[in-house]
Amino acid sequence: MTTLARVLAQSSDLAWRNLLHLRRTPTALVSSLVQPVLFALLIGYVFGGSLGGSAYREYLVAGLLTQAVVFTTSFTTVGLANDLQQGVVDRFRTLPIARMSLLLGRAVSDLGAGMISVLVTLLCGLALGWVPHTGAAHVAAAFLLLIVFAFATCWIGVFIALVTPTVQVAGSLGLIWIFPVTFVSSGFVSTTTLPSPLQTLANWNPFSGLANALRVLFGNAPPPGFVAQHGWSATHPVLYATICAVVLLLVFATLSTWRYRVRTSN
Amino acid sequence: MAPMYLMPRNGPPVTEPVVVVRQLRKRFGAVTALDGVDLTIEQGQVMALLGPNGAGKTTLVRVLTTLTRPDAGLVRIAGHDVSAQPARVRAAIGLTGQHSMVDGMLTGRENLILVARLRGATRARARETAGQLLERFRLTADAHRLAGRYSGGMRRRLDLAAALVGTPDLVVLDEPTTGLDPQSRLDTWEAVTGLTEQGTTVLLTTQYLEEADRLADAITVIDRGTVVAAGTADQLKATQTRTVALSVTRSDDLAAAVRAARRAGGTEPRVDQRARSVEVAVTDGPDFVTDVLRELAAEGVEPLEVALRRATLDEVFLALTAPHPMVEESVTR
Numbered sequence: 360m361t362t363l364a365r366v367l368a369q370s371s372d373l374a375w376r377n378l379l380h381l382r383r384t385p386t387a388l389v390s391s392l393v394q395p396v397l398f399a400l401l402i403g404y405v406f407g408g409s410l411g412g413s414a415y416r417e418y419l420v421a422g423l424l425t426q427a428v429v430f431t432t433s434f435t436t437v438g439l440a441n442d443l444q445q446g447v448v449d450r451f452r453t454l455p456i457a458r459m460s461l462l463l464g465r466a467v468s469d470l471g472a473g474m475i476s477v478l479v480t481l482l483c484g485l486a487l488g489w490v491p492h493t494g495a496a497h498v499a500a501a502f503l504l505l506i507v508f509a510f511a512t513c514w515i516g517v518f519i520a521l522v523t524p525t526v527q528v529a530g531s532l533g534l535i536w537i538f539p540v541t542f543v544s545s546g547f548v549s550t551t552t553l554p555s556p557l558q559t560l561a562n563w564n565p566f567s568g569l570a571n572a573l574r575v576l577f578g579n580a581p582p583p584g585f586v587a588q589h590g591w592s593a594t595h596p597v598l599y600a601t602i603c604a605v606v607l608l609l610v611f612a613t614l615s616t617w618r619y620r621v622r623t624s625n
Numbered sequence: 626m627a628p629m630y631l632m633p634r635n636g637p638p639v640t641e642p643v644v645v646v647r648q649l650r651k652r653f654g655a656v657t658a659l660d661g662v663d664l665t666i667e668q669g670q671v672m673a674l675l676g677p678n679g680a681g682k683t684t685l686v687r688v689l690t691t692l693t694r695p696d697a698g699l700v701r702i703a704g705h706d707v708s709a710q711p712a713r714v715r716a717a718i719g720l721t722g723q724h725s726m727v728d729g730m731l732t733g734r735e736n737l738i739l740v741a742r743l744r745g746a747t748r749a750r751a752r753e754t755a756g757q758l759l760e761r762f763r764l765t766a767d768a769h770r771l772a773g774r775y776s777g778g779m780r781r782r783l784d785l786a787a788a789l790v791g792t793p794d795l796v797v798l799d800e801p802t803t804g805l806d807p808q809s810r811l812d813t814w815e816a817v818t819g820l821t822e823q824g825t826t827v828l829l830t831t832q833y834l835e836e837a838d839r840l841a842d843a844i845t846v847i848d849r850g851t852v853v854a855a856g857t858a859d860q861l862k863a864t865q866t867r868t869v870a871l872s873v874t875r876s877d878d879l880a881a882a883v884r885a886a887r888r889a890g891g892t893e894p895r896v897d898q899r900a901r902s903v904e905v906a907v908t909d910g911p912d913f914v915t916d917v918l919r920e921l922a923a924e925g926v927e928p929l930e931v932a933l934r935r936a937t938l939d940e941v942f943l944a945l946t947a948p949h950p951m952v953e954e955s956v957t958r
Contacts, residue, residue: 365745372742380730383771450726453690454743455716624694 366463369456373464374471377438381472391434391476395427399483402547410548411582413488418581420484421573422546425566427480428509429537431473435516436533439465440526443622452623462615466513473509492578501576504600508569511604514611521618546570551586562590565603571596641704642667643795643826644689649698651684658684660850661698666795666828666843671821673841674830677946681850682830686799689828690720703794716744719788719796727784729773733764736772737787744791758786762816778809785816789825796820798829802836814840834938848946858938866936866944867910871917871928872902878926879903885920889913892944901929906936906944 381387402423403416411418439462442448451461491498516533523529543553543561550561561567571588574581575596581587592599644666651659659681666672676682687693688700691711700707703717720726728736734755741751759765762782767775772783781801788796801817802810817840820827831837837844838858846854846861854861873882879896882903886894890913892906907913910933921928936944 369743372739376728376731376735376739379735383730446722446726447728449692450720450722451743452692453715453718453720454740455712455745456743623692 366457369460370463374468377468395480414582416487417489420489421570423480425570426541427476432516433533435469435513436520436529439520440529497576508604511608517615518611549585568600568603572600645701647699650696669824671827671841673837673844676847680848717794719793721784721788727772734768740787740790762786778812781813796827853945866941868936870904871931874929881924881926888920889916906940
């Protein structure tokens with residue numbers, strides 16, 4: 360067996376273990392089911408009325424999907440921090456498996472859990488009146504991009520777990536970054552309404568990239584009165600989102616592997 | 626010249642002991658955890674690593690199992706260097722930890738299947754291995770239950786079974802009975818004895834002499850990061866260490882007897898009020914007896930009985946790992 364095949368086999372075994380854990384503590388999944396519903400109602404109906412009503416709610420769904428992807432990382436963070444704290448990692452480290460497998464297994468299982476969130480968000484979207492206006496190929500491309508992006512984002516969660524000392528810290532730190540990152544973006548509003556430094560940040564926010572790309576691929580137009588975002592990232596949303604996914608993956612997978620090595624040496 | 630088994634070789638090791646440790650050193654900041662440890666474990670041997678808390682047992686186990694990198698020295702497991710070939714070492718060892726490494730959220734069977742899969746077994750082979758080990762450790766009836774709901778003894782048995790997946794060259798048991806109730810402890814001993822009958826090479830760390838005496842072929846005593854004694858239980862008992870027991874007729878004389886014993890040297894006297902006796906572990910038995918009789922006379926106490934006998938393993942251990950050399954102790958008082 361090649362090294363790659365072994366790493367993949369080990370990772371899928373470890374992902375299987377993580378999923379068994381999830382299945383046996385279904386309460387852990389409650390937040391990932393409730394969170395999308397909560398935000399769909401909150402933003403769709405509390406703010407939605409002032410922002411453009413039903414046209415806004417259709418625009419909103421790409422933002423909700425993006426947020427669901429980001430929220431999934433908090434799972435990864437807590438799950439891995441838990442394994443690190445409880446010595447489970449030590450057991451796996453005395454087995455002849457690749458360092459990468461433990462982290463990859465975590466990313467894969469949480470991608471699975473994240474897809475449940477995505478599914479719930481889609482159901483909420485349909486209830487809000489959202490529909491894709493493009494063909495099957497575009498919709499398939501949108502979901503492919505979403506999955507790749509979710510996988511890349513998981514590694515941010517992995518990295519946070521590896522830089523936090525305890526599960527408690529990981530739990531709070533794993534959530535706190537999510538709010539600025541998802542709100543200072545084009546997920547829920549037009550970035551042109553933001554003050555200038557924030558606007559630049561929001562325009563180049565990778566999660567704006569994902570939300571914009573999903574809107575293009577689903578054919579969801581902004582509601583009337585939304586000023587279009589400017590700049591290269593807005594005119595090439597799908598390309599920009601793809602680049603972001605690749606860069607996030609490379610950067611955070613590398614950082615995580617390095618951090619894991621440092622943390623577990625000695 | 627280096628011994629044969631330390632020479633570089635290409636083929637599978639034939640004559641090399643399963644564990645070879647030479648002049649192993651490890652520091653954590655200002656603390657020296659291991660200060661030049663030597664250890665050899667032959668094929669099929671059961672070695673007990675004995676020492677008080679903080680002696681360096683856990684650090685040594687972590688180095689042997691590739692979890693901690695040594696600062697200096699040679700550490701080879703089944704012919705592979707822990708620093709240069711950690712992956713090969715991991716393939717050659719099975720570890721059960723001080724804290725059970727069983728995954729409580731998986732069933733007994735799933736735990737074993739996962740370990741077997743991670744060791745490279747096919748699905749079918751993993752299931753077969755799990756089934757055999759569950760049978761061997763009398764866990765078949767509970768195989769479908771979550772390991773988190775197992776009793777302490779069952780968890781340790783499962784832990785042992787997990788360490789045996791893939792028949793490793795060396796099984797490391799890090800304090801296998803710490804925190805267990807007496808029945809679970811006996812249970813675990815029985816399971817370990819089962820391993821040794823099958824010719825598995827075992828390194829077991831323990832704080833209990835009884836455990837070492839009962840399970841191991843050889844004992845290495847470490848204290849403050851160095852090996853202070855090594856040998857079989859009988860060899861250790863036959864060291865210079867003796868026990869001197871002296872008893873007095875009146876309880877009022879006990880204090881004087883303790884003073885006399887302290888002045889004569891040896892470990893801190895242990896006093897038995899009921900038996901009106903004082904016991905001391907000593908390395909120079911006959912001299913101590915002479916001294917203590919003189920000191921008793923100086924105190925004006927006549928002993929009822931003075932006995933010099935072979936030390937128990939407990940007493941050898943206490944003498945070997947005493948906080949300070951015995952003689953110094955008596956001088957400072």
